[in-house]
Amino acid sequence: MVKKKKKTLAIILIIFFIIGMIHGLSSASLNNFLTWLLIGLWLIFTIKLYENIKRHREFNSPHNTAFFVIIPLLIGVFYSIWGSYTGILGENLIPNSNFYFSLWSLIFGLPFVIYGSHSIYRCFKKYNVIYFGTKSVKAKVLGFFLAISIIIVIISYWIAFYNVSEFYDSPFTPLRFSLDLNLFLLLIITIFNLIIFGFISNRSNIPTRDYIAQRTRRINSLTTPSTQNYGTRTRSRTIQTPTTTTRATRTTTTRPRSRTTPTSRSRSTTAKTTKSVRTQKTTSTPKIRDFSKYKPKGSYLSEEDFKCIFCFKLPKLPDDRNKGIVICPNCRYPAHADEFKDWMKTSNLCSRCSSVIPSGFRRNPRIITTKNYIMIYKHFLK
Numbered sequence: 576m577v578k579k580k581k582k583t584l585a586i587i588l589i590i591f592f593i594i595g596m597i598h599g600l601s602s603a604s605l606n607n608f609l610t611w612l613l614i615g616l617w618l619i620f621t622i623k624l625y626e627n628i629k630r631h632r633e634f635n636s637p638h639n640t641a642f643f644v645i646i647p648l649l650i651g652v653f654y655s656i657w658g659s660y661t662g663i664l665g666e667n668l669i670p671n672s673n674f675y676f677s678l679w680s681l682i683f684g685l686p687f688v689i690y691g692s693h694s695i696y697r698c699f700k701k702y703n704v705i706y707f708g709t710k711s712v713k714a715k716v717l718g719f720f721l722a723i724s725i726i727i728v729i730i731s732y733w734i735a736f737y738n739v740s741e742f743y744d745s746p747f748t749p750l751r752f753s754l755d756l757n758l759f760l761l762l763i764i765t766i767f768n769l770i771i772f773g774f775i776s777n778r779s780n781i782p783t784r785d786y787i788a789q790r791t792r793r794i795n796s797l798t799t800p801s802t803q804n805y806g807t808r809t810r811s812r813t814i815q816t817p818t819t820t821t822r823a824t825r826t827t828t829t830r831p832r833s834r835t836t837p838t839s840r841s842r843s844t845t846a847k848t849t850k851s852v853r854t855q856k857t858t859s860t861p862k863i864r865d866f867s868k869y870k871p872k873g874s875y876l877s878e879e880d881f882k883c884i885f886c887f888k889l890p891k892l893p894d895d896r897n898k899g900i901v902i903c904p905n906c907r908y909p910a911h912a913d914e915f916k917d918w919m920k921t922s923n924l925c926s927r928c929s930s931v932i933p934s935g936f937r938r939n940p941r942i943i944t945t946k947n948y949i950m951i952y953k954h955f956l957k
C-alpha cells in the first residue's frame with residue numbers, strides 16, 4: 576500500500592522532470608526546467624498534506640508532527656518568492672500597482688501562505704505538543720519560533736532582493752521587481768498572529784505538561800504505601816477500587832468518627848476491594864477482538880501515544896500489575912485507572928482531548944488489564 580503510494584509520487588516527479596526537460600531544452604531556459612520540477616514537487620507535497628488534513632479532521636488530534644507544521648510555511652514562502660522568477664504563469668495580474676500577484680502566486684503560493692499562517696495560529700491556540708520524530712516540543716514555543724523566523728526571513732529576503740545587485744548576474748535573474756503580495760500578506764498575518772494569539776490571548780482548556788506532571792507527583796505521593804498510617808493506606812487504595820466502592824467508603828468517612836471501621840476491618844476491606852478490582856478486570860476484558868477500538872486517535876502512532884496521559888509512563892509489567900488502564904472514549908488515549916479516577920473527581924473532561932467523559936463511564940470506567948494493554952500497543956507499534 577505504502578509502496579504503491581510512493582511509486583505514484585515517483586511517477587509524478589518523473590513526469591514533471593520530463594516535461595521540464597522538454598520545455599527547458601526547447602526554450603533553452605534553466606528557469607523553465609526548474610519551474611516544471613517545482614510544480615511536480617508542489618503536487619507531491621499537496622497530495623501528502625491533503626491526506627494528513629483528512630486524518631486530522633477525523634480525529635481532531637491535539638498534536639501534529641513538525642513536518643506538517645513547518646513545511647507548509649516554507650513552501651508558502653519559497654513558492655511565493657519563485658513568483659518573481661518563474662517563466663510559467665508569472666504574469667502580474669495587478670500591473671498598475673506596486674504589488675506582484677500572478678496566477679503562479681495564486682495557485683502555488685497563496686494556499687500554503689494561508690495554511691502556514693493557520694498552523695502558527697493552531698500552535699498558539701490548539702496544539703499541545705508538536706512531535707519531531709518521537710521527541711515533542713511545546714506547541715506554543717514552536718509557534719513563537721516559527722512566527723519570529725518567518726518575519727526575519729521575509730524582511731531579510733526583501734533586503735537582499737532589493738539591495739544585492741550581484742545576485743542578479745546569476746542564472747536566477749528575477750523577472751519582476753514589484754513587492755510580492757503573498758509575502759506581504761504572510762508578514763502582516765504573522766505579526767498579527769504573534770501579537771494577538773501569541774502574546775495577548777491565553778490558551779484555555781488544555782492542561783500543560785507541567786500541570787500534569789505536578790498532578791502526577793501528587794498522585795504518586797498519594798499511592799506510596801505507608802506502613803505507619805493505615806488511614807492513608809486505605810485512602811490510597813480507594814483510588815484503585817471501582818467507583819461504586821469508592822462511593823461507599825466516602826459515605827463511611829462522612830459518618831461520625833465513632834462509627835468508622837476499626838483498623839483491622841479496614842485492612843480486610845482493602846484486601847477485599849483489591850481482589851474485586853482484579854476480578855472485575857479479568858471479566859471486563861476477556862479477549863481483544865477488535866484492536867481498532869483501542870487505537871489512539873493520532874495521525875502517526877509512536878510509543879508516545881501509548882503512554883499514560885497523566886504520568887507519561889508506558890504501562891509495563893510488573894510495575895503496573897495491579898493498576899489497569901482506562902482509555903478515553905473519545906480520543907482513546909490511555910491513562911492508569913487510578914489516576915483516571917482521581918482526575919474524574921475534579922473534572923469531567925478528558926485531560927488529553929478535552930472532550931466530556933459520559934457520566935456512566937466516569938462512574939464505571941471500562942478497565943483494561945495492563946497485560947492486555949501491552950498486547951494492544953505491541954500490536955500497533957510492530
Ligand SMILES: [Zn+2]
Nearest residue numbers: 883886911914
Ligand atoms: Zn499514569
Ligand SMILES: [Zn+2]
Nearest residue numbers: 903906925928
Ligand atoms: Zn480524550
